[in-house]
Amino acid sequence: MDVRVQTGGPAAxxxxxxxxxxxxxxLNRPVEVEIRTDPDERTRVSHTDDGHRLTISQQAATSAMxxxxxLHEFAHMHHHERSHPSHTQSTKEAIYLALAGRSVEQxxxxxxxxxxxxxxxxxxxxVWLELAPADKLVDFLEASLAAxxxxxxxxxxxxxRMTPAADPEITAVxxxxxxxxxxxxxxxxDDHRLYDLAHAAAVDAPxxxxxxxxxxxxxxxxxxxxxxxxxxxVDVTRAYAGGEGPAAD
Numbered sequence: 001m002d003v004r005v006q007t008g009g010p011a012a013x014x015x016x017x018x019x020x021x022x023x024x025x026x027l028n029r030p031v032e033v034e035i036r037t038d039p040d041e042r043t044r045v046s047h048t049d050d051g052h053r054l055t056i057s058q059q060a061a062t063s064a065m066x067x068x069x070x071l072h073e074f075a076h077m078h079h080h081e082r083s084h085p086s087h088t089q090s091t092k093e094a095i096y097l098a099l100a101g102r103s104v105e106q107x108x109x110x111x112x113x114x115x116x117x118x119x120x121x122x123x124x125x126x127v128w129l130e131l132a133p134a135d136k137l138v139d140f141l142e143a144s145l146a147a148x149x150x151x152x153x154x155x156x157x158x159x160x161r162m163t164p165a166a167d168p169e170i171t172a173v174x175x176x177x178x179x180x181x182x183x184x185x186x187x188x189x190d191d192h193r194l195y196d197l198a199h200a201a202a203v204d205a206p207x208x209x210x211x212x213x214x215x216x217x218x219x220x221x222x223x224x225x226x227x228x229x230x231x232x233x234v235d236v237t238r239a240y241a242g243g244e245g246p247a248a249d
Contacts, residue, residue, distance in 0.1 A: 002030035009035030009061040014054075017070035020131050025078050027052070033070075035061045045073050052077045068128075068136050075127035076120065085229035086123045091116040094230050098237035108241040111170045115236055118177040122220055125181060134187045138194075141178040145197045148174065149204070172198075172205035173213050173240060180217030212239060 003018040005011035014033050021027075030051040037058050044055045054073050060066065079087040095112050129137075148171040175198035182188045202210040216236050221228055 001027050003033065004030065005033040006035060008037075009056075009058050010066070013061065013066035014070045017067045017074060020067075021071055021074045021128065024131060025074075025127065027074065027077055028081055029077075031074070031077065043069055043073055045076055047077070047080050052080075065136050065140060068132065071128035071132055072121075072124050075124035078127055079120075079123055084123060085224055085226045086120050089226060089229055089233065091233070094233040095237050097230075098234040099241060102242065104241045107167065108169075111167070111173070112237050112241055114170060115173060115240060116233060118173075118217065119220065119233060119236070122177075122181060122184070122217060125185070126222065129185050129187075134185065138182060138187055138192075141182070142192075142194055142197065145171075145175055145178055145194065145201065149197055149200045168201070168204040169208050169240075172201045172208040172210050175201040176210045176213035177217050179210075180214045183214075184218050209239070 001018055001022045003014055005014050033054045035056055035058050042057050042060050046053045060069060178194055179198050220232060
């Protein structure tokens, strides 16, 4: 497994992740890691026939989560190389199929892409969580959800959201994703703070059925075919942004 880290940041987390990942999996194409100073970059992966590129911010590359982030992105690359439906199915095509003939807010349409990314992330996490401890991931999920819940509007009727992450509805779906992930891999007990945070998120967005989204995320088939995965993506999209008007057949 060939991983090359460009100068400008630490190589150790990525090489450590490579060594862990290679104990069970391999990548046929080389990986080039580019570390940028732009903190908004965080992590982004692109693929070509010749290799994979992981672009990551220096802030993320030097964080306590750097190795886990690398493992997560290597898992995405693994699914891409093996044409896993979650990584080859056109998200745009499935979303437009789900919402054809319906009127949907742009805000909710944007959230649908975030939800589709959650589904991809579940499959990536299925790979690397077999290889390394999940403590840092659980702490990250808890901190992220706590920050989003704390950012809820005091007066929902007049408060205008500036970012999708602060929107109560997508925060509730994010909470469902976090619970689904930890339950899928038995990472926490029933008394973990994540459950209290998820309850608070659900209260802030009563129109979102948190339990339904948690079930849909948690029960994603481990090895779906293209049709099965497309149906799962269409179903979760309609559950979140069914919109107004008749659905297309």
